[in-house]
Amino acid sequence: MSGRIVQIIGAVIDVEFDRGQVPQIYDALSVDGTETTLEVQQQLGDGVVRTIAMGSTEGLKRGLTVSNSGAPISVPVGQATLGRIMDVLGRPIDEAGPVNAQEKWSIHREAPSYDEQSNSTELLETGIKVIDLLCPFAKGGKVGLFGGAGVGKTVNMMELINNIALKHSGLSVFAGVGERTREGNDFYHEMQEAGVVNTEDFTKSKVAMVYGQMNEPPGNRLRVALTGLTMAEYFRDEKDEATGKGRDVLLFVDNIYRYTLAGTEVSALLGRMPSAVGYQPTLAEEMGALQERITSTQSGSITSVQAVYVPADDLTDPSPATTFAHLDATVVLSRDIASQGIYPAVDPLDSTSRQLDPQVIGEEHYQVARGVQEVLQRYKELKDIIAILGMDELSEEDKLVVYRARKIQRFLSQPFHVAEVFTGAPGKYVALRDTIAGFKAIIEGEYDHLPEQAFYMVGGIDEVVAKAEKLAA
Structure with missing residues (x-):
């Protein structure tokens, strides 16, 4: 025809x-x-x-x-995609020959039915203190990294890939949707150095990459997320010969906002009437079509981490607001916190997780997390009084809250493995039990005698003590 x-x-x-x-x-x-x-x-x-x-x-x-x-549109799926960089149509763009896949799947697929889906309350440790403590991730859950321009969405995502994908030892799919080509290139080389991409023998690779970067036409950017998702769905549903079950797959999408934006560009060209702020009238439906497919079934799971650009730092903008509804955990990156030099610049009061429930994470973790948020919230309220009247006008109790809050703020910072080349400080992976023990000790006043700067850019609480001794020397 x-x-x-x-x-x-x-x-x-x-x-x-x-x-x-x-x-x-x-x-x-x-x-x-x-x-x-x-x-x-x-x-x-x-x-x-x-x-x-x-x-x-x-x-x-x-x-x-x-x-x-x-x-x-059908794209190659399966083992042949591992270690390769492909475009929206599944064609290789890494100059390493054709992708010899046995199967091709359509990028437009139905989401799993209600009875096929499964829910999990198993926690996924990330090694990042602020995330593990205040907005823990669930295995098979959906996580959003929200932030404006230049507050560290991509760096946070790279650290999560480094900590989860490398330790998880399962398969991952990375979809670069409308982001910088330089970042895609950096990511590929980092994965090679980490051994997750093996160019000598692709069968030993653990990640498939699909790129539709900023320079691509809107049609390409609108569909590249679906291409990456289709590859992840195949790995999830493919039965393992030993167990007869599917796999646990990680899906990283950078950036969901560009997917929405491509839809907006296309919508105008298709002659549809724009809705609020110029977005396409089908915004919720398009977002739902993508997000409903990112789910866990009885056989396997897809755990997704999605970076979400927030236009003009406005979380009420229709694009991030529509994304919020689909997520299990939201990690909000704040420009104010970044400007204080605290990285990762996660807002401990704005970030949320459905897993933050004593029946899921345990009573101790829950009480420590709520205690930390309580101290930080009280400090936020006292800031105005301090600005007008100064610290001396506060009660002794409030002064203690301020000192502890400032220590907590600094202890929420952490050196990243992926930022070693810029900071010169070796990255730290902090186990969840160490994170809980550290913050519990701070809010209980065990470290009231240590200076604030000892808590900045360290891993566990034992490093704080060592740093304090060094500062005192």
Whole structure:
């Protein structure tokens, strides 16, 4: 079945077919003589369909012949994708030869049905103190890293990949959606150094990478998240010969906001009426279609970590606000905390997790987490009084709260492995029990005698004591 191009407006192309051979929505079309793939979005009547180009439309013109594949975009899945960098169509872009996959799956798939899904309350230790204590992750859960420009979303995600993916020893999929090509390149080389990508023998690799970076047309950025998700779904559902079960897979998406933004660009070109702040009217539906597929089934799980850019640091913007509803844990990165030099710049009062429940994490962990938040909240309230009247006007009890809060703030900072090259400080992985013990001791006043700076950029509480001794010497 073939048609011809009748109109080109940016990334949106109208193609005319015979009335009896009109392609279905989401069918993949290819423009003869080029490598351009189109995806059908609308049927306009009279045999004309409106499509989005998955690549550049430069050089296309009216009258060119277009062939219908009769099926949605399909991408390679399985072991052959490990260690490789692919584009939205599953084509290799790492100059290491073709991806010899046995199977191809359509990128448009149904989410698992309600009875196929499973819920888990098993915690996933990250080794990052502030996250493990205040917004713990669940295995098979969805986590969002929210932050404006330059507060450390990508660095936090890289550290999570370093701590979880490398220690987890399972399979991971990384989807780079509309982010900087330089970051994608850095990530690839870091994975090589860590041995997660083995270019000598791809079968020993543990991660598949799908990139649709900032320079790509909107159609590409709109679908690349689905390509990465499809590969992760295959690993989740593929039965392990030994256990007969699927796998536990990690899915990293950087950045979900660019997925929304690509939808906005495409929506305007498709002639849809914009909704609030210029976003597409189908924002919630598009986000739901992606997020509902990122789930755990009876056989395996997908644990996802998603970076979410927050435009102008406004968490009420429709894009981050729509994402919030789908997540189990939200890690909010704050510009105020970053400006104090405290990294990771996680806001301990804004960040939340559904796992922060005594029945899930245990009574001690819950009480320590709530105690830390209580002290920080009280300090926040006292800041105005301190600014106007000074510390001397506070009661002895309030002074103690302030001193402890400042120690907690500094103890929430931590040197990262992935930032070693910039900071010169070796990265620290802190076990959950050490994190709980450390913060419990601070709020109980065991370390009231130590100076604040001893708590800054260290791992466990034993390092605080060692640093204090060094400062006193």
